[in-house]
Amino acid sequence: MPIPTTPLPITFDDVSVHAPGSRLLDGISLSLTAGEATAVIGPNGSGKTTLLRTAMGLVAPTAGHISWAAQAAAPISRMALVSQRPVMLRRSCAGNVRYALARAGLPWRQRQQRTTELLALVGLKQVAARPARRLSGGEQQRLALARALAREPQALFLDEPTSSLDPAATRDVEDLVRTIIARGVKVVLATHDLGEARRLAGKIVLLNAGSVVESGPCEDFFTAPRTAAGARFLNGELLV
């Protein structure tokens, strides 16, 4: 089966993911298309991370089907995932980016220049030689984004990218995400921060207990949610 050159659209068709004793995703049907960023929101344990990992091809559905540009094989080289607490490899900032570039297959001669470009993009050029594990949380998150961009992804999954950051670091990361969106990368963002979803996304997917409660344009959801659960979530009520 040919590997598609683009992963989009990513189509979930009645996808369920089960773990022993729990249903992480339950009958999810949705389509992630090119264009505006999509925010996947919902309370803790609603399945946001599992949805992102499944879309990335890292988790196989227990039931249902998922396809990438109508193909069953995930073009993982065209996608990237930045986790909530990204793991910093035990090397310098530049070393982390160079590693990602090497894995992406960039020729050795071009890596140094591309590393400098990416570090400049995320505002870490001045700390290129610093060990990555000594960066602040916000800097680590930006370095993780640089590492993800090294793959030149067409779809970028961000799992709670600012959940542990202070407001200033959150602003820096959000500015960077806007730059990435403006470059035409499809961003799918898992967050429980409604403000962040509103600031960054054009589409919303509200999850609860592994199921899609509501999905649609961001402004519609925030101004007039179609479901009672959506309205309760917006009001800060607990979805149980």
Place this chain on the structure above:
Amino acid sequence: MGAGAGSALHLVLSGDPELFAVVRLSLEISLGATVLAALIGAPLGALIALTRFPGRGFILVLLNALMGLPPVLVGLVVYLTLSRSGPLGALGWLFTPTAMAAAQTVLVLPIIAALTRQHIEDLWSEYRDELLAMNVGRLGRVATLLWDARFSLVTTLLAGFGRAAAEVGAIIIVGGNIQGYTRTMTTAIALETSKGNLALALGLGTVLLVIIVLVNALAWAARRTGERYAT
């Protein structure tokens, strides 16, 4: 006792060529065995850490058990293997430093493989999602994890070197303790003890201890410097 210790000290301070030949041979054999065991054992341990296969549990138990291999048993097996009628007898290695290094490699290999396996498995649980998301293949994972665990692996190498440097049972069987050829610090200590020259044996033991402490201090300094600038 005091006279013996004094004569040992005199041998050291006077730069006795025979003593230093013994020290050099000891270091060459132990370091060579440790390097060879590391070249085989570290990738092997990493591969076991990253692979799931039927009987893996048995392999792990076996590997851990082999860390306590009795040196005399290893010496006997290597002796039988290298003896004239053994499968590798044609190599003519018996009673040579090569045979001694081979015996020490067999002793050190399980230590390095088992400890590496543990380090890499711990690191893999941390790196798993990141490396899978970067589509890193199996060999790439092994190389990445070995590199990123390099400072932890220094301790593993030291454990292996300590085992090799302190070992006497295996090398005395396969080396024969031939003066000027296969005599090492530990076999010399064993010989002097059997001759009743306990003070000289103690003096030689002290020299061996100092060497081991020095090697550990150097490794510690290298690890500390590396950690400060690279992690």
